[in-house]
Amino acid sequence: MPLILNPRDFSSHPAYIDKGYRSTALRGPAKPLIPVRGVSLASPVYGHDRVGAADADLTLNGRKDAEPLGERIIVTGRVLDENNRPLANTLVEIWQANAAGRYIHVVDQHPAPLDPNFFGGGRCITDQDGRYRFLTIKPGAYPWGNHVNAWRPNHIHFSLFGHQFGQRLVTQMYFPGDPLLALDPIYLGVPAKSRERMIAQFSIDVTEEGYALGYIFDIVLRGENATLWENQ
């Protein structure tokens, strides 16, 4: 039986209804969440045997006959819990726009070019230190219809499970120094004290000479309640 998790820290997460992000008005729950305690559940068994070795290389996994266009980047980091313990063997899934700011998804109608050699989806499983690593192309910014002249900052979507059902997290990773962050209601929907946790750090140590810039993005999921296990 998994241990009880610390609560979701709602002061670090966005509210469900956000005035700046229009689509939340009819989609965010309006009634308070019902707190439940004493129920714990392991995270789902996904198809981990289907994660291929090349799935973490987005410069390769959509390639038809040439390299994808754009700036090659390495995105790596550790998945940790709040107690600073690494989460090994956990799934990290990503998806992103290409260098021109266009997603391969059929509903993306932004008139920027698709790249026939770039798919934009990736996944891997963390190692014993909780570490993941993707090689990809820096995603472009793109416009969206939320308000006049609205542009999403460069970002990569992340989906994680952790080890317990309640650790599920869907988030977005941003890039340091992006001027669009100050204008983006999705980013600004997060309380000021925790926003910067979503910004990757540039790292010259991760950067590979002559090949790709490196970014570090550590992800912190809810931890098991330390007080509870001390008392056991």
Next chain:
Amino acid sequence: MGGTKLLGQTPSQTVGPFFAYSLTPEQYGYDWVSLAGPDMADDAIPGERIIFEGQVLDGAGQPITDAMIEIWQADSTGAYATEPGRNTRFTGFGRAGTGVLGDGMFRFTTVKPGAPSAEEAPHINIIVTMRGLLMHVFTRAYFEGDARSAADLLLAQVPEDRRGTLLARQTAPGIWRFDIRMQGDAETVFFDL
């Protein structure tokens, strides 16, 4: 660890409208292997085969066609695939986007779960994400008419007048319907768990 300052939780963000080619690729016809999909059980999986389906609706009652539904359930004996010694092809985990069937519908082919313990009635755990939802929500579907639900540990923590939103209803033999309403008088109960 007592007294140690906790690391700050990474904030949640919306899944956005473009997740499908990476998270539910086969269902949407993309050339990429899905880790999980809506068809969870074939004829060889023991138990009562069921369709578990429903619609996701916004606060104006309109279908939401870009949500992702994840379900995680025990097998027909009440055992989760994570329990020690399990050796089964049935993972109990399914994923479906609501943009393929029309009208914001999802439809899983699975087996009816057994009761995981004496304190838990048969149920399906659900995670809902979508564009316009800044943090995923958790809910659960119980099976209408199952007397064991009265003794369920979690259901007992839900105000009685809202428990009906957590009941899947049988619309035809083997077909269970569970609509998810994000808002409104019949807003589905979402959990802080």
